[in-house]
Amino acid sequence: MRCEGQTFVITGANGGMGRATVSRFLEEGAKVVAVDRSFDTKSVLGDCLFVEADLTDEEQVKGIFAKVEEQYGKLDGLINVAGIAQAATPITEVSLLQWEKIMAVNVTSLFLTSREALPLLEKNDGGSITNVASISAVRPRPGLQSYIASKGAAVAFSKALAIECAEKGIRVNVIHPGPADTNMLGQFAPANANADDVKEETFRKSVPLGQLIQPEDIANAALYLSSNEAKNVTGAVLHVDGGRGL
Numbered sequence: 001m002r003c004e005g006q007t008f009v010i011t012g013a014n015g016g017m018g019r020a021t022v023s024r025f026l027e028e029g030a031k032v033v034a035v036d037r038s039f040d041t042k043s044v045l046g047d048c049l050f051v052e053a054d055l056t057d058e059e060q061v062k063g064i065f066a067k068v069e070e071q072y073g074k075l076d077g078l079i080n081v082a083g084i085a086q087a088a089t090p091i092t093e094v095s096l097l098q099w100e101k102i103m104a105v106n107v108t109s110l111f112l113t114s115r116e117a118l119p120l121l122e123k124n125d126g127g128s129i130t131n132v133a134s135i136s137a138v139r140p141r142p143g144l145q146s147y148i149a150s151k152g153a154a155v156a157f158s159k160a161l162a163i164e165c166a167e168k169g170i171r172v173n174v175i176h177p178g179p180a181d182t183n184m185l186g187q188f189a190p191a192n193a194n195a196d197d198v199k200e201e202t203f204r205k206s207v208p209l210g211q212l213i214q215p216e217d218i219a220n221a222a223l224y225l226s227s228n229e230a231k232n233v234t235g236a237v238l239h240v241d242g243g244r245g246l
């Protein structure tokens with residue numbers, strides 16, 4: 001029970017990695033505030049405080065942390081798993097609106113959630129923020145320029161926050177998943193391509209260890225980075241990618 005008596009906000013909780021992360025933290029005795037746009041997995045996830053919110057909306061994000069304060073009074077950690085993909089598309093065919101949407105969900109949401117979480121982490125005399133980015137920020141693929149830019153910004157933001165918050169005992173780290181076995185993976189396929197073929201031919205075969213990353217791998221990494229075992233780890237980027245970044 002590594003999280004007994006501790007409270008965590010986990011975003012993207014209805015998605016592949018988010019669901020696995022919620023389950024892992026519940027197993028370890030955490031109180032979990034599960035956040036997503038909507039839920040069809042409440043019965044699978046079990047005993048959480050569910051909050052349906054759009055993470056790009058300032059007022060809705062404030063609402064999430066108001067609920068946390070009301071219910072628990074403090075926070076031990078925030079794990080930002082939510083994100084959206086980009087279908088591989090040449091930049092000449094990407095609209096400004098598409099770029100802005102990806103940046104809003106994958107970057108602005110980190111700013112909004114971190115800003116609201118920090119006072120609650122301070123009340124707790126410290127804690128952690130873990131942001132899920134992507135190994136593609138280190139090893140890009142063609143056609144994913146907007147998504148990759150958003151994940152690069154997530155890393156820079158996390159490191160900036162790590163140094164800003166260190167004196168408060170608040171750690172900020174990043175996980176870079178490699179190609180992972182969730183619904184999102186097929187969404188990186190170019191229009192008109194077969195998503196299953198792309199998953200196998202482009203993604204699975206690109207992983208040196210030979211298999212797609214499992215959502216549970218990311219959950220375990222998030223648990224480690226949120227735990228006392230990582231008490232001296234901040235500003236770090238943990239690759240959970242089967243060697244894809246090599």
Ligand SMILES: NC(=O)c1ccc[n+]([C@@H]2O[C@H](COP(=O)([O-])OP(=O)(O)OC[C@H]3O[C@@H](n4cnc5c(N)ncnc54)[C@H](O)[C@@H]3O)[C@@H](O)[C@H]2O)c1
Nearest residue numbers: 012014015016017037054055082083134177179180182184
């Ligand atoms: N699947 C992969 O291969 C892969 C690889 C590298 C990084 N990642 C990153 O891992 C994270 C989790 O991805 P996943 O594979 O579990 O994807 P997923 O699509 O299964 O889950 C993402 C979740 O984020 C939620 N979400 C999206 N926009 C939101 C918003 N505005 N407000 C609230 N919730 C919102 C979705 O509803 C969804 O439940 C993402 O940040 C993704 O970019 C995924």
